[in-house]
Amino acid sequence: MSIVVDGLVEVHAALQHAPTGAVVVDRAGVISWANPAFASIVGEADPAALRLSLVTLWMEQEDGEALLQMLQSHFATSAEARLPWTRPTTFTRIDGAEQPGEITLAPCAGAFDQFAILHVRNMIRLATAEKRFSQIFENLPLGLIVIDSRQRIVQLNQALADLFGYAREELVGSSLDTLLPPRYRTEHHHHVDGYTHSPVARSMGLGRDLTGLHRLGREIPVEVALTRLETMAQPLYMAIVTDITVRKRGQEALQQTNAQLEEFTYVASHDLRSPLRGIADLISWIREDLGDDTMTPEVRHNFDRIALRIDRAEQMIDDLLRYARAGNRDLETEIVTPCDLVEEALSLALVPDTFTVDVDIAEGGSSFRAPRAPLATSLRNLIGNAVKHHGGAEGKIRIGVRENGRYTVFTVDDDGPGISKGNEERIFKLFHRASPGTSGEGLGLAFTRRMINAHGGMITVRSPGDLGGACFEIHWPRVLLKEMDDD
Known part of the structure; x- marks a missing residue:
């Protein structure tokens, strides 16, 4: 004992x-x-x-x-x-x-x-963690699916079942092939086998369009992210499936619109240039036949007005071509510094000596990678407009640079007359001039916005600004989103 x-x-x-x-x-x-x-x-x-x-x-x-x-x-x-x-x-x-x-x-x-x-x-801790995971799994508005090493469906949430048009119980235990178009299945098995040997969280189909197979037989454009689930039993793998149908349609519609705009512009410019040149030649021949000695001053003035308007029409055609090309993204990027960009824009904008220019870039002076030409051109256009539409012999312009999230924000503020209320959006439309008494065809701001938007940025205006006139802001992306990289 x-x-x-x-x-x-x-x-x-x-x-x-x-x-x-x-x-x-x-x-x-x-x-x-x-x-x-x-x-x-x-x-x-x-x-x-x-x-x-x-x-x-x-x-x-x-x-x-x-x-x-x-x-x-x-x-x-x-x-x-x-x-x-x-x-x-x-x-x-x-x-x-x-x-x-x-x-x-x-x-x-x-x-x-x-x-x-x-x-x-x-x-208790494990049960709490499992409960939290279950709540997230069920309520996340993205499709979630868990498969085993044999590519059998172990678990899925309601969002994924709705995405593919199945009841949840129909998919549990079935092969993942059920959700894949036949042409992808063999290749997909190889990819999953490779992933199980090196299970690092990543996105699937980089550089390729992925689709899933709906119960009705149609294909759904999707994005898929994979990760391994750590379990004490058999290894499991979870995929996060996002339906990108709306985004794809929007991208395709935008691409088609840009292509149609560019095609229309080129065709219109060709079809319009020929008759304009014919009219210019006819006017020149009539003037030669009449002779300057026989024409009255009023007739000579009318001939000059016709020639001027022909030149303006040809300039409008050139501007339309520039506007169409502005929708193409410049793929040539380099490391740019805000300080250098502002100095370059000021040197080319021809700001009169009678204008005072203040520059504040202390908070946004770090360099980033971007296409230099479209950003520098946009800054130059805004600075030039601040002078052109000021209306006075003397003025003040303030240029600021700051960082805001993934954007670098360039601000061009002036003490001019500003933008009349209700015209803040209209000034960005084609052939709309902010100041009727100034020269130009009203294409500069439309061209600038189209160029900035094509590179993933945006431009806004508020009036009155801090100086009492118009204040334009360019939000230029320091980091491009995935959809911009995929274009």
Whole structure:
């Protein structure tokens, strides 16, 4: 008997400070000793108070009955053949709260004939994490699907089922091929096999258009991101599937519009130039036939007006061509510095000496990669407009640069008459002039906006600005979004 007592004392000492619960029980499930970790699980402050109570009292009835059956089988087996047994369970605490746990029945060294050790693991953190994951999985407005190493669908959320037109129960257990167009299936198997050997979170189909197969047989343009799910059982892999149908349609519509605009502009310029040149030649010949000596001053003035208007019409055709080309993104990029861009724009904008120019780039002076020409041209156009539409011999212009998120913001502010209320958007339209008394065809701001938009930026105006006139802001992207890179 002393051997048994000594053996149990050693077991108690080893388990006293274990981070998981431990209980020594006999074949009837009576507790002879419990450590503080187990007492905490059931809400008892003093582990000694648990002595001589039944461990099954803290368990649900079904789990308690299963444990008693296992104890009988455990003690009916020879000591050398006893193996651990594990089962998830739920404990009911003193305060009535339920505590998820996991029990493992193991032999008790030194007291094989009378006692066994019940190891108890508190699963509350794991259960909470699983609940949070389940809530995110079910409520995320993106399609989520989990597959195993055999590419069988293990789990999916309602968003993915709706995307592909299936009921969830129809897809669970089926092959992933169900959601793939036939032409992709063989290649996709190779890609997934390669991913399982090197499971690093990444996007699928970089540089390629991916589609999924709807239940009705139509294909859906999608984006897919893959990641591995860490589980204690078999390896699982989760895909995040995004329907990009609307975005694709928008991109295609924009591309078609740009192509049609460019085609129309080239055709119109060709068809308009020929008759204009014919008219110019006819006017020149009539003038030569009449001779300057025989024409009255009024007739000569009218001939000059006709020639001027022909020149203006040809200039409008050239401006239309420039506007169409402004929709093409410049792929040649370099490291640009805001300070250099502002200096270059000021040197080319021909700002009169009578104008005061203040430059503030302290907060946005860091360099970034961008196409230099369209950005420099946009700045030059805005600075030139600030002078052109000022209306006075003297004026003030303030140029600022700051960083705002993924954009560098260039501000051109002046103390001129500003933009009349209601015209803030109209000034960016073709052939609309901000100041009727100035020269030009009203294409500069339309050209500038089209060029900025083509490179992923935007331009806005507010009036009055800080100086009382118009304040234009260019938001130029320091980092391009993926859809811009894919163009």
